[in-house]
Amino acid sequence: MIISKWDRTDAHVVKVWGRGRCFNEYKPLLSSFCKNSCKYCFFRKERAVERHRFSPEKLAKFVYYLWLRGKIDGVMISSGVFTDPEIVVEEEIEAARLLRKMGFRGFIHLRLMPGTPKYLVWEAARIADRIGVNIESPDKTVFYEIAPDKGSYRNDLMKVLENCYRAWRTLRREGFLKSGIVTQMIVGLGESDLRALETTEYLIRNFKLRRVYYSPFEPIKNTPLEDHSPCPVSRARRLYQVFFLLKDYGFMLRELKYLFDENDMLPAVRDIKFEYAKRVLGYRSIDLNSASFNELVKVPGIGPVSAKRILRLREQKRIDFIDLRKILGPSRFKKAAKFVEV
Known part of the structure; x- marks a missing residue:
């Protein structure tokens, strides 16, 4: 089973933390065929790479097999954009629906496609524990540069997240979407830490995102960005620290303004909160x-x-x-x- 370059694992199952314990999460792609030319991606359409496509039935049966044998606690279903985004998401939802019909009681996360229509967002919200769409970059200018055919940053990404939020706000009362809404952005492609965190704060305040995932960029051979420098993992770690300060600790980003340098970057320290206390609390x-x-x-x-x-x-x-x-x-x-x- 092919997985995305960004799924950091040697197998197809990764360990994730949630609800106070560690889960084994399976992260398959429904299809590794993709019609897009994202400049950072292992599966961009121009790359000569082995590809696979699975039917919703086959994927559901395999996930259920792993779950029955105690290999996994949940699944995050994603896909390359092998056809119209609406059809891709319909197949993701069908795989999730089949899993529930089989008796699967594990965690389901559906990663939606850019441009997913509102009615499919609501369908996904009724079947999955978590949904979201990747915004890829916190800066729309960078987004259009690295993902030239993924659509409109506002209408195909932010609008999908807004619809996810509206579905969550209504359906959570009925017990749906218990794990909320998430997104992912790649860092290390020209955006500043401040820009990444401004976008993060906007998403938390307006769409109540449960998590923002920061993927440090890694160059891939035979892509337009193969010579671009990789992003240090330590940078992503600092962004995660600030994310939790904003989401769980009641911080406002403006309170942290003293931490940013002239290039709008955070200091290279291990503990951002301690650095804030030294500089601001004095x-x-x-x-x-x-x-x-x-x-x-x-x-x-x-x-x-x-x-x-x-x-x-x-x-x-x-x-x-x-x-x-x-x-x-x-x-x-x-x-x-x-x-x-x-």
Whole structure:
């Protein structure tokens, strides 16, 4: 079974984290035939590469076989654009529908195509746990350069994500789309960190995205970008750190403006939140017994769960450093202690 170049695995099953545990997720392509000429892609139409195409029935049977034997917990179904995007998505949905009919109770993620019509977005939302479409780049100018025939950035990508959000907003009350909406962007093709994070913040605030995946660019032979420098994985790691600060910690991107250099890039540090605290909080102390939730989560070592525990304990007693160490553990306490007082 052929998988995308961006699926970082030596087999066809990858380990992903969700709901507090590790899952084995199978990531097949319904078809590796593609009519597009994306300049970064292993399966661009001009490349001489072995290709495969699977019927929804065959794919569903194979996924079900793996699941029954305990090899996988879920599946993410994607595809090359081998024909009209509407037909591609119909086949993805049919594969998912067959799986559910067989009794498959695992996780299903459907990666939709650019230009997916609204009615198919809603069909996908009723059968899958997670849906989304890849925007490929946070910068529409870069997008048109690297994916010249993938359609309109606004009408074929952002509009699909908007329709995903509208479906999620309505159907989640009925128990659908429990794992929300996601997208992916390639980084390292000329966009700045600030641009990537501006787009990320827009997607979180407007479409309530559960995740934005950052794929560090890797050049592929016999593509127009084969001589382009690869993107360090460490850069993607920093973007992920800021993503979670924006999504789960209540940060606004404007609060992090002091971190960006003259080229709008983040500093090459291991811990972005700690760097923010050094530069912005300036080692000023935050009172654990009076700080709000939003103030607490900005302290290194204190996350949303820890902040809630601190607030609950404050209702019972005045907190001291012994209490904080019990809540955070030795390693995170060491980080936090520089910025708090009791």
